[in-house]
Amino acid sequence: MDESAFRAAMDDIGQRQVPYATATALTATAYRGMAATVKEMERVFDRPTRYTLNSLRVSGANKTALVATVEFRDFAGKGTPAAKYIKPQVEGGPRGAKKFEGKLMHAGFLGVGHHLVPTKAAPLDQYGNPSRGQYARILSALGAQTTKSDNSGAKKVRDLGYFWGNPHGMGAGIWQRFRFGHGWALKPMFLDVRTPAYRKRLPFAEVQGRVVQSYFPEEFAAAVQRIAAKFGG
Structure with missing residues (x-):
């Protein structure tokens, strides 16, 4: 070559x-x-x-x-x-719904344009997030509560502890009922808030x-x- x-x-x-x-x-x-x-x-x-x-x-x-x-x-x-x-x-703008929130929307508990924020009473992991086990227990309890206005206190709901409500006008969301002394007490776990941008x-x-x-x-x-x-x- x-x-x-x-x-x-x-x-x-x-x-x-x-x-x-x-x-x-x-x-x-x-x-x-x-x-x-x-x-x-x-x-x-x-x-x-x-x-x-x-x-x-x-x-x-x-x-x-x-x-x-x-x-x-x-x-x-x-x-x-x-x-x-x-x-x-x-990009900015509202965040999308998490799977947990999507299930609550589908069940009629959480409205479109709303999301849940954990309160100080909610147990969180080292990253500031609830555990999957807690989500599962909440969904199980809310499955026993047929509608978000059904706070009649059915035994299954009481035993699981969680329910959706706005007791005494203190805030709509997921509350937990727990034994206190000889009766029951309530504490908020997740509150329903409008999704911010x-x-x-x-x-x-x-x-x-x-x-x-x-x-x-x-x-x-x-x-x-x-x-x-x-x-x-």
């Missing part, structure tokens, strides 16, 4: 490998963006759960689709998808933009160098 043919062959290899280098750099930059977003969530959120911090995923680029994305998972099994409950923190807290797009500007050139140069080394350039 003469020199001109060799140069033409190398140019052809280079042209064919540029999309590969670009895809590699885009994907590596996206992973940097994901890591930077996790750090930002740790900074702006109060005690974010491991579930929240692990809620991001990267969709990598390839030679025919030169796009890499960082996005929130939209599937959560038994929990609420991160794409749903973190979105208001990224959240301000934007997580600058998701801004974080990705800074990472791309800072690291994509570096990642692209590294990818090109690896290709050149592979082909003896």
Whole structure:
């Protein structure tokens, strides 16, 4: 092969490998963006759960689709998808209903445009959230209370402790009945409040933009160098 043919062959290899280098750099930059977003969530959120911090995923680029994305998972099994409950923190506006709240809406207890806030009496975990077991006990008890106006004190409801009501006008929501001395006492567990509009807290797009500007050139140069080394350039 003469020199001109060799140069033409190398140019052809280079042209064919540029999309590969670009895809590699885009994907590596996206992973940097994901890591930077996790750090930002740790900074702006109060005690974010491991579930929240692990809620991001990267969709990598390839030679025919030169796009890499960082996005929130939209599937959560038994929990609420991160794409749903973190979105208001990224874009602002009202938060979506949690699965627990959605079930109460479906049963007619909680109105649209309302959500529940735990009171000081509600047992919370280290992240400030109720346990799944508590949610299950509440739903079981409210299942025995056929309507939110049914506070007649059926034995099953009393035994489970929780009921929906607004006793003595002290606040609508989920209350717990417990034994006190020779009688019963009440304490609020979750109160029904109108859903507020959240301000934007997580600058998701801004974080990705800074990472791309800072690291994509570096990642692209590294990818090109690896290709050149592979082909003896």
